[in-house]
Amino acid sequence: ESDELKQVVEKLQSLADVTITYTLMGDEIVVPKEQIATWLSLDNNGEPTVSVEAAKAYLQTLHDKYATYEKTRTFKSTNRGEVQVPPGEYGWSLAMEAESQNLAGYILAGEDVKTTPEILGSGYHEDGTDIGNTYVEVDLQSQMMYFYKNGERLMETPIVSGHTTTPTPVGVFYAWNKEEDAELVGYNPRRGNEYAQPVNYWIPVDWTGVGIHDAGWQSSFASDQWVNNGSNGCINTPPGAMEKLFSLMEVGTPVVFF
Numbered sequence: 737e738s739d740e741l742k743q744v745v746e747k748l749q750s751l752a753d754v755t756i757t758y759t760l761m762g763d764e765i766v767v768p769k770e771q772i773a774t775w776l777s778l779d780n781n782g783e784p785t786v787s788v789e790a791a792k793a794y795l796q797t798l799h800d801k802y803a804t805y806e807k808t809r810t811f812k813s814t815n816r817g818e819v820q821v822p823p824g825e826y827g828w829s830l831a832m833e834a835e836s837q838n839l840a841g842y843i844l845a846g847e848d849v850k851t852t853p854e855i856l857g858s859g860y861h862e863d864g865t866d867i868g869n870t871y872v873e874v875d876l877q878s879q880m881m882y883f884y885k886n887g888e889r890l891m892e893t894p895i896v897s898g899h900t901t902t903p904t905p906v907g908v909f910y911a912w913n914k915e916e917d918a919e920l921v922g923y924n925p926r927r928g929n930e931y932a933q934p935v936n937y938w939i940p941v942d943w944t945g946v947g948i949h950d951a952g953w954q955s956s957f958a959s960d961q962w963v964n965n966g967s968n969g970c971i972n973t974p975p976g977a978m979e980k981l982f983s984l985m986e987v988g989t990p991v992v993f994f
Contacts (some may be wrong), residue, residue: 751784756842757850757978760802764850772843785841792836795853800832804866805857809908811992812902814873814882819993824907825942827866828857836952838966843970857896859990867908871990872948873983876904876972879959881948881971883981890984893977894957899966903927909941909991911948914982920949924968935977937982941991948991977993 752773758765769855775790805827813819831854842849852862859866869887874895881895882959898904902925905911918938923930942949951972954961 744778744782748773748778748784751846752776754843755848756839757848758798759850759852759862760798761860761866761870762862763802765798767839775840775843784844785820786840788791788840789835791843792832792938795832795835796829798853799832803827803829805829809866811867811908811994813875813994814892815875815878815880819994821918821992822907824905824909824993826857826859826908826910826990827845828855828860829852843858847926858988859958859994867990868993871992872911872985874904875911875993876906876993879957879962881973881977881981883984885927885984891977891980893974893981894959896951896954896957896961896972897966898969899962899964902966904967904969904971904993905937905942905944905946906993909993911939911941911985911987911991913940914938914985914987916982918949920945920970930944938980939982939985944969948973948978948981 752769754772756767758767765793771794775787777785777787778787801957806823807827809821810818811821835853838854859867870885873882874897876897879895879897880892881893883890915938916936918935920933920935920938921931935949938947938949946969948971951967952975954965954972957974
């Protein structure tokens with residue numbers, strides 16, 4: 737019968753009744769009010785508080801359903817139909833720590849909210865696509881590389897990929913930089929020596945030193961050239977084709993190795 741208790745219950749109920757809508761990859765997701773009610777309690781001063789851990793657990797379910805980072809993808813290839821491409825370094829996640837705090841704040845504010853959660857990583861598109869229709873495709877089996885922009889194939893070229901002892905990684909990556917007149921330095925485990933190789937065009941795509949560059953020293957770009965003269969993991973490209981790719985491709989473009 738306590739008026740004070742009734743006021744507290746009424747206040748908590750009003751907070752539990754807020755409508756919080758997330759827009760994620762084209763979907764609208766309303767945070768269940770019955771769940772919000774279980775997250776609410778009172779702090780030591782008798783003020784409403786929200787369990788951030790409970791909010792984070794709810795956000796984890798959205799992450800598991802929608803996020804693309806570290807997930808295998810079905811990719812429609814040029815020559816082999818749909819293929820399964822393992823995770824690389826491209827993809828996005830929900831910013832769990834930041835967004836759980838945001839969600840708690842939305843509830844305590846007591847006002848309806850429609851928002852997109854904070855995102856980490858690359859490749860998030862509101863329309864639900866991931867790789868999208870602008871990307872580089874590297875088919876290691878056929879030793880061919882293609883560049884698509886807005887779904888249109890603008891170029892294709894033979895390539896030489898990594899040697900069996902230094903293979904090209906498979907997965908979905910992205911061009912994180914473009915550089916002209918670069919010098920590639922590293923260690924060649926097959927020859928046991930350090931190297932410093934100048935190239936005209938360099939597009940790094942992962943964080944271990946693998947990228948796409950011109951390779952005028954290759955005597956051939958035949959489909960079996962990689963067997964004996966493969967790279968240290970990079971995609972060796974004919975100089976003319978590399979110049980064209982460099983002019984067409986923007987930083988941030990997804991790169992699919994499979």
